[in-house]
Amino acid sequence: MAFNIESIPNQANIPAILLRQSWREGSRIRKKTIAILSKLPAKVINDFRTILKGGIAVSDVSQLLKINRSLHHGHVIAVLATARRLGLERLLHRQLSRQRQLAFAAIISRVLAPDSKLATSRRLSPETANTSLGALLELGTVAGNELLDMLDWLLKRQPWIERSLAKKHLQDKTLIRYDVTSSYLEGKSCPLAAFGYSRDGKKGKKQIIFGLLCTPEGCPIAVELFSGNTADPSTVASQVEKLRKRFGINRIALVGDRGMVTTARIREQLDPAGIAWISALKSTELRKLAQPPRNPNAEPALPPLVPEALVPDAVAEITSPDFPGGTPDGRSQSPLAGRTPTQTGGIVAANQTDIGTNCRFRSCRHVDRQS
Amino acid sequence: MIGKVKIGHRVGREVNRFKVEKHFRITITDHRMSWSRRHDRIEAEARFDGVYVIRTSLSDIKSEAAVEAYKSLSKVERAFRSIKKDLRVRPFYVSSEAHVRAHVFLCLLSYYIEWHLRQRLAPLLFEDDDREAARAGRTTPVESAKVSPDAKRKADSKRTQDDFPVHSFRTLLDDLSSVGLNSVSLSNQVPSELMVVTTPTKLQDKAFQLLGVNPSQTVPIRMTG
Numbered sequence: 361m362a363f364n365i366e367s368i369p370n371q372a373n374i375p376a377i378l379l380r381q382s383w384r385e386g387s388r389i390r391k392k393t394i395a396i397l398s399k400l401p402a403k404v405i406n407d408f409r410t411i412l413k414g415g416i417a418v419s420d421v422s423q424l425l426k427i428n429r430s431l432h433h434g435h436v437i438a439v440l441a442t443a444r445r446l447g448l449e450r451l452l453h454r455q456l457s458r459q460r461q462l463a464f465a466a467i468i469s470r471v472l473a474p475d476s477k478l479a480t481s482r483r484l485s486p487e488t489a490n491t492s493l494g495a496l497l498e499l500g501t502v503a504g505n506e507l508l509d510m511l512d513w514l515l516k517r518q519p520w521i522e523r524s525l526a527k528k529h530l531q532d533k534t535l536i537r538y539d540v541t542s543s544y545l546e547g548k549s550c551p552l553a554a555f556g557y558s559r560d561g562k563k564g565k566k567q568i569i570f571g572l573l574c575t576p577e578g579c580p581i582a583v584e585l586f587s588g589n590t591a592d593p594s595t596v597a598s599q600v601e602k603l604r605k606r607f608g609i610n611r612i613a614l615v616g617d618r619g620m621v622t623t624a625r626i627r628e629q630l631d632p633a634g635i636a637w638i639s640a641l642k643s644t645e646l647r648k649l650a651q652p653p654r655n656p657n658a659e660p661a662l663p664p665l666v667p668e669a670l671v672p673d674a675v676a677e678i679t680s681p682d683f684p685g686g687t688p689d690g691r692s693q694s695p696l697a698g699r700t701p702t703q704t705g706g707i708v709a710a711n712q713t714d715i716g717t718n719c720r721f722r723s724c725r726h727v728d729r730q731s
Numbered sequence: 732m733i734g735k736v737k738i739g740h741r742v743g744r745e746v747n748r749f750k751v752e753k754h755f756r757i758t759i760t761d762h763r764m765s766w767s768r769r770h771d772r773i774e775a776e777a778r779f780d781g782v783y784v785i786r787t788s789l790s791d792i793k794s795e796a797a798v799e800a801y802k803s804l805s806k807v808e809r810a811f812r813s814i815k816k817d818l819r820v821r822p823f824y825v826s827s828e829a830h831v832r833a834h835v836f837l838c839l840l841s842y843y844i845e846w847h848l849r850q851r852l853a854p855l856l857f858e859d860d861d862r863e864a865a866r867a868g869r870t871t872p873v874e875s876a877k878v879s880p881d882a883k884r885k886a887d888s889k890r891t892q893d894d895f896p897v898h899s900f901r902t903l904l905d906d907l908s909s910v911g912l913n914s915v916s917l918s919n920q921v922p923s924e925l926m927v928v929t930t931p932t933k934l935q936d937k938a939f940q941l942l943g944v945n946p947s948q949t950v951p952i953r954m955t956g
Binding site for chain 2: 645
C-alpha cells in the first residue's frame, strides 16, 4: 500500500491535487482518494511530497541543522601546512613517535596561542580543545605532564635538529648573525637564573641569557642558553665550537656587534678557530685610530685617522696595524680571505699603505648624526 | 640643600643617570654647586659624531657589503622581539635547567615557522614586501634604511594593493581563526554527521592562497568529547 500526491489535469481549470492511496489487487492497481489538497498553497503540497518520499519537513528552518561542535580551524591549517612544508616533523625526528607528535603540536600551538604546558594540553585534548590542531594530529587526550616529558625529549634532540637546520640554511661563505639577549624569571629556583646586566632594563629579577644564530635573512638556526650573569663576549666561545664542530661548516663568517665580537674574542677564539668575522670598533678603539702612531719609527709611518676628511654617507676603507686580524705574522689564516686586501678608494685609505695585515676597516660618516 | 656631602650625593645621582660627567667640570662647595662645559673634550668627542668603523677579516667582500652585514644584525633583534613579545617566551612556567633550555629551543622552532609564515604573508602584513625597491632607495648602505614606496603606501592607507585591510601577524592569525571546523548534523536524522568548514572571506582566501592551503579540503577527523 502506498500514498502519493497526484496532479489531475482538469481541462481549462487548475489541476486537482489529490492525496491518494493505491494498492494492488491481483494484476490491477486500485486507487482511492483520501483528501483533496487543491486549495493548499504550493509550498505545503511540496512539503507533503517530500515527507511521503521519506524526507523531512521542519516547522522552523533554524531547527533543521544541528551544529554539534565548532573548533577554530583556519589559523591551524595555515600554520600546520607551513610547518609541514618546511618538513618540521622530520626535522624533529625521523621516526614517528608520540613525543615527536607532541613536540610538533606544542611548537605549532605556541605560534597559535603561546601558553603554559598545562594550558597547551587543554587546547590539544579533544575534551577541552578550542582548535582543530589536536584532532588533525590525532593526539587524543594530552596530559600536562606528557608535555614536560616532551621537553626532556626535545632537549636531547636539540643538537640534531640544529644541525639539520644549519645544513638546510647555511652554505659556504654564509655570514652568520649572532647576538644575545636576556629574559627574566619570576622564580629563583632555576639553576641558570642569576642576577646580571638586563638587556631590557628589568631590575630586581634573576634572568637567563640566550644567544641566537641567524642566517643573513633572519631565519633562526640555533639558540643557546647561558647563566644570567654571562657577559656578551664570553658567549662567543661556545658558538665558535658549535659552528666548527657540531655544524661542521668550515668556511663561515660570524657577524657580531662591537660589544660581542671584541678584539680579545677575535684574538682568542675566532682567529685560532679560523672563523672569519665582521664586527665594529668600540669608541675607545676608534679614538686610538685618530692618535699619532705610538711608535713613530715603525715603517712605514701611518698618519692618524682624520674624521673630518671622511665624506658624509660614504664608505672609506682603511687598514691599521693596531687592530690586526689573522695570525701575528700578518698572513691570513681566515678561510674566507682568499686574497690579500687591495686598497680601494676612500680619503683615508689614500693616505695609507698596506702593511700586510689582513684586517681592513670600514669607516663611514653618517650625515644624519653630524653635529 | 646644605652640605658638601648632601649636594654631592644629589649631583652624583644625576651624573650616574646621564653618564656625561666627562664633559662637565663640576665644583661643589658647602652652599652651592656650579658647573661648566669642558669644551675641549666636547669638541674632541664631536669630531667622531656619526663616524663608525666596521672591521672584518674578510678581504673578498665589498665595503658596502660589510656595512650592510653589520647593520643587518637588527634582524637578530627582530627575532628576539618576536620570540619575546609574540611567542611570549616569558613566563617560562618551568624551572629546571633542562626544561628552561628546552622551552627556549621550542620557542626558536616556533619562530622558525613564524619567520617563514611572515615571509609568505608579507603582502597582507605591514611588512615591507618589496625589499629590492627599499634598497634601491638609497645610494649607500651607510644612509638610513628606507621603506619601499609600496610599503609606505600600505602603511599610510592601511590597505593592501588588493584593497584588503593591512594586518599585523597576530591579527591576521586571529582573523584566520574565525574559519571554523563545524560538526553538523540534520536535527532528526541521527547518523548524519558532516564536517563543514566555514566559507572563508576574500581576505582569508587570499591568505590561504599565499600559503598554498585549501581550507575547504575535506577533513577526515573525528571530534569527540
